[in-house]
Amino acid sequence: MSASITVVPSVVLTRTHPQGYYEMRLESIGGLGAHLAGQTLAEAAILGMGLDGSHFSSYGSEKKGSPVRSFVRLTARGRDVRTSAPVDRPHLVALFHEALARTQNVVEGLEAEGVVVVNTHRDPQAEAQRLRVAGVTVGVVDALRIALEEKTRINTAMLGAITRASGFLDRDAVRTAVARTFAKKRYAHLLEANLRTFDRGFDEARLEFIEGEMPPPAPPTEPEMGYITAPIGGAILHPANSIIKDMSPSRQGVLPAFYRERCIDCGLCDMVCPDLCFVWEEGVDSKGRPAMVLRGIDYQFCKGCLKCVEACPTEPPALEEIRETEGWADARRAVHFPQVLHEHRVAAGAGWQQTASAESGPSPNVVSRYERGDGKQGEERGEGR
Ligand code: SF4
Numbered sequence: 379m380s381a382s383i384t385v386v387p388s389v390v391l392t393r394t395h396p397q398g399y400y401e402m403r404l405e406s407i408g409g410l411g412a413h414l415a416g417q418t419l420a421e422a423a424i425l426g427m428g429l430d431g432s433h434f435s436s437y438g439s440e441k442k443g444s445p446v447r448s449f450v451r452l453t454a455r456g457r458d459v460r461t462s463a464p465v466d467r468p469h470l471v472a473l474f475h476e477a478l479a480r481t482q483n484v485v486e487g488l489e490a491e492g493v494v495v496v497n498t499h500r501d502p503q504a505e506a507q508r509l510r511v512a513g514v515t516v517g518v519v520d521a522l523r524i525a526l527e528e529k530t531r532i533n534t535a536m537l538g539a540i541t542r543a544s545g546f547l548d549r550d551a552v553r554t555a556v557a558r559t560f561a562k563k564r565y566a567h568l569l570e571a572n573l574r575t576f577d578r579g580f581d582e583a584r585l586e587f588i589e590g591e592m593p594p595p596a597p598p599t600e601p602e603m604g605y606i607t608a609p610i611g612g613a614i615l616h617p618a619n620s621i622i623k624d625m626s627p628s629r630q631g632v633l634p635a636f637y638r639e640r641c642i643d644c645g646l647c648d649m650v651c652p653d654l655c656f657v658w659e660e661g662v663d664s665k666g667r668p669a670m671v672l673r674g675i676d677y678q679f680c681k682g683c684l685k686c687v688e689a690c691p692t693e694p695p696a697l698e699e700i701r702e703t704e705g706w707a708d709a710r711r712a713v714h715f716p717q718v719l720h721e722h723r724v725a726a727g728a729g730w731q732q733t734a735s736a737e738s739g740p741s742p743n744v745v746s747r748y749e750r751g752d753g754k755q756g757e758e759r760g761e762g763r
């Protein structure tokens with residue numbers, strides 16, 4: 379008996395580039411499953427909606443936390459996709475990690491009347507303002523909360539939201555592709571939870587068309603050093619540059635909150651932290667003897683692995699997992715190496731600016747000292763929560 383082939387009627391793509399492509403770009407970091415999400419979307423469109431297309435991703439180093447872009451290009455059945463160039467004029471952008479917008483222009487090249495889907499707890503208007511977009515549809519979904527509640531990953535919730543926001547992707551086709559992925563023997567125990575996550579992403583997504591015109595793109599930032607300005611001989615003028623590395627976009631929505639009043643300065647957190655986040659200073663112990671005391675966490679280096687939360691022995695714990703909100707970490711950061719940071723920023727011509735959350739502001743327990751622009755020591759206090 380010959381195997382039967384199901385021919386799926388082809389969906390008509392109404393918005394394409396002159397070459398006939400509808401293009402999507404998923405902006406993410408390693409570990410959030412954007413590659414698999416792109417693959418699932420392409421599979422659903424090709425096998426379930428009668429389209430042709432391609433999918434591929436571009437990575438930095440293969441590890442959690444490094445930027446990942448996943449590209450999906452769809453076209454009418456029978457039209458070849460003869461390019462594997464990155465998508466630079468997307469009709470749809472999906473932002474898997476909202477903090478990425480702090481360090482790169484995630485909506486670059488977005489087509490007028492395009493779609494942006496963001497994993498966030500904010501509403502579409504607030505997100506549009508933050509991303510500086512207008513004349514497009516903004517879709518928001520709290521994919522992290524859904525994933526935490528369902529014990530899955532955010533990519534499946536994002537798939538639900540992308541499917542709904544796209545306006546043409548077929549819910550059943552994408553759901554079937556999700557099911558096909560998780561029905562494999564190795565992941566079978568995750569199937570039901572992921573289907574629930576997909577459905578919730580679809581149903582809980584909030585969409586809004588943002589009136590107005592897209593503001594002109596910000597001019598590209600000049601690198602600090604280039605062909606003309608690089609030091610002779612390629613000398614490294616500012617050594618230890620990992621000090622200025624910002625690891626905060628690596629966090630996946632949770633981070634440790636520090637409660638100074640519960641801490642016994644045992645140092646276990648520092649021993650398990652992979653990134654030298656804990657800041658100590660000379661002080662006195664509970665009996666008044668000289669000792670090193672934990673000042674706080676430099677959240678610039680914290681990637682939210684929560685190993686320190688597991689290690690903290692006090693009851694109640696001096697470190698607790700919390701959901702990260704915009705500006706929280708900046709306002710409570712205990713600055714490591716303030717002098718080096720200051721020197722770097724002065725060398726870069728940027729001056730020194732200590733960021734603080736407008737909503738909560740610094741509070742009294744954690745102390746950050748920093749070098750002020752006039753060369754004198756500044757001090758800032760903030761509590762663990
Ligand atoms: S979560 Fe804790 S252990 Fe992990 S990087 Fe941040 S401070 Fe270090």
Ligand code: SF4
Binds near residue numbers: 642643689696
């Ligand atoms: S493990 Fe907990 S109690 Fe010990 S130093 Fe770290 S925060 Fe303080």
